Amino acid sequence: MREALLEIKDLHVEVEDKHILKGLNLTIKKGEIHAIMGPNGSGKSTLCHAIMGNPKYRITGGEILFEGENITNLKVNERAKKGIFLSFQSPEEIPGITVDNFIRTSSTIVTGQNMTMLQFAREMQKMLELLDMSAEYRMRYLNVGFSGGEKKKTEVLQMAFLKPKLVMLDEIDSGLDIDALKVVAETIKKLKTEDMAILVVTHYNRILNYLEPDVISVLMDGKIVKEGDKELARILEEKGYDFVRNGA
Numbered sequence: 001m002r003e004a005l006l007e008i009k010d011l012h013v014e015v016e017d018k019h020i021l022k023g024l025n026l027t028i029k030k031g032e033i034h035a036i037m038g039p040n041g042s043g044k045s046t047l048c049h050a051i052m053g054n055p056k057y058r059i060t061g062g063e064i065l066f067e068g069e070n071i072t073n074l075k076v077n078e079r080a081k082k083g084i085f086l087s088f089q090s091p092e093e094i095p096g097i098t099v100d101n102f103i104r105t106s107s108t109i110v111t112g113q114n115m116t117m118l119q120f121a122r123e124m125q126k127m128l129e130l131l132d133m134s135a136e137y138r139m140r141y142l143n144v145g146f147s148g149g150e151k152k153k154t155e156v157l158q159m160a161f162l163k164p165k166l167v168m169l170d171e172i173d174s175g176l177d178i179d180a181l182k183v184v185a186e187t188i189k190k191l192k193t194e195d196m197a198i199l200v201v202t203h204y205n206r207i208l209n210y211l212e213p214d215v216i217s218v219l220m221d222g223k224i225v226k227e228g229d230k231e232l233a234r235i236l237e238e239k240g241y242d243f244v245r246n247g248a
Helices: 044-052 076-082 099-111 117-130 135-139 148-162 178-191 206-211 230-239
Strands: 004-015 018-029 033-037 057-066 084-087 094-098 166-170 197-201 215-220 223-228
Touching: 004 044, 004 197, 018 044, 018 057, 018 197, 018 223, 033 044, 033 206, 033 230, 044 057, 044 076, 044 084, 044 166, 044 197, 076 084, 076 099, 084 148, 094 099, 099 117, 099 135, 099 148, 117 135, 117 148, 117 178, 148 178, 178 206, 197 206, 215 230, 223 230
Parallel strands: 033 197, 033 215, 084 166, 166 197
Antiparallel strands: 004 018, 004 057, 215 223
């Protein structure tokens, strides 16, 4: 029986005075790949940002427990140090800061481990090869001029160095062609450990064909309304969300 890593109880979240999450309950276990699916505007990205502690997403009720600890009021950096990572749907461009410097600095701050330059270079080279990225990425400014696929690969690169316990992938498949999707999904699977949980937010079944989730939760109107295994994703793709709305 897997132990719970994340427990969300009766969570209510507002964004710009709009009530988005309306009493959401969710449990994610260690070692689990858990997919969240749902229509546009149902609250999927809001859920990820609330878990990460983004102050724009105001928690008005409920609680978030991580490894049994109530983290509802912790700041983003405090949650990151506890092992929570969010891959952004639309990563920001940061001129003047190279991929190399950003990842090395953030890794040192979050993990508390300071790799030597040689250790870092070896690990970076290994990860770049896994992600089918050239060595020149290291010296480019973070996400500046990157394609959609390059940005998403860079998010996975960050995940590799931060070594989180909970990985949240918010539409990691958007902007990826078939080849890049396969590379990203296979790298995520290689990075996953027995104690790491992965939360995948997606609209599409295609990435789930590679990641093979243990649980799929359907989020609609701010609540989890249905859960199932990977077969549920296939049914949703075939029948749409009316299948769930109609009480199936």
